[in-house]
Amino acid sequence: MNKPITAKGVLVILADQQGFALITAVMMLFVAMVLGLMVVDSADMEILLSGGQQRYEESLNITEGGSGSEAAAIGTGNPINWAGPSRSYAVVNPSIQNQILSPATSSDALFDPGGDMTLPGTAYTVTAATTPELWPTENLLNSTAAADDRFDYQYRGTYLRDDAPPKGYDVTKFSGYLFQIEAQRNTLVEMGGSKVGPKMSL
Numbered sequence: 413m414n415k416p417i418t419a420k421g422v423l424v425i426l427a428d429q430q431g432f433a434l435i436t437a438v439m440m441l442f443v444a445m446v447l448g449l450m451v452v453d454s455a456d457m458e459i460l461l462s463g464g465q466q467r468y469e470e471s472l473n474i475t476e477g478g479s480g481s482e483a484a485a486i487g488t489g490n491p492i493n494w495a496g497p498s499r500s501y502a503v504v505n506p507s508i509q510n511q512i513l514s515p516a517t518s519s520d521a522l523f524d525p526g527g528d529m530t531l532p533g534t535a536y537t538v539t540a541a542t543t544p545e546l547w548p549t550e551n552l553l554n555s556t557a558a559a560d561d562r563f564d565y566q567y568r569g570t571y572l573r574d575d576a577p578p579k580g581y582d583v584t585k586f587s588g589y590l591f592q593i594e595a596q597r598n599t600l601v602e603m604g605g606s607k608v609g610p611k612m613s614l
Contacts, residue, residue: 479593
């Protein structure tokens with residue numbers, strides 16, 4: 413049978429704790445503080461990740477818009493007008509494979525109309541091996557304002573070769589002409605296309 417605890421016994425029990433309640437409370441506060449800091453760090457990380465995702469999507473949208481704009485005129489004589497000057501992507505000689513149709517010489521006025529590129533000291537020609545940083549530059553808004561530089565993209569249009577036309581076309585009279593359109597701004601977008609035209613005469 414348990415003896416009842418007297419007032420003297422309570423004092424002895426409390427004396428034996430030696431600050432245990434205080435230590436427990438401090439440890440719980442420390443754990444709560446660590447958890448709070450982890451939540452704050454997690455929120456900061458989520459903000460950084462969402463900002464990175466937003467910048468990536470903006471870059472992808474600008475690049476896709478640029479490649480679509482270039483693709484609309486490739487392989488035709490339809491001009492793309494840019495603040496007065498215009499360019500077109502007609503294939504003059506289809507027998508020459510891997511022709512660069514976009515502005516290919518760095519001294520061309522349409523190569524960097526906004527003056528945004530840091531070009532090498534000497535003029536160069538864009539080829540199939542040229543890296544995207546040296547492709548011609550265009551602005552999705554056709555703007556030269558520095559405030560619109562976020563809409564700049566670099567691009568390259570290439571006529572690849574002739575090929576058999578799609579089904580339904582007479583192969584003795586028509587050919588399919590294959591093109592590649594590339595645009596980049598932190599993200600590279602490549603598009604392929606085919607246009608049907610009169611068979612190339614040899």
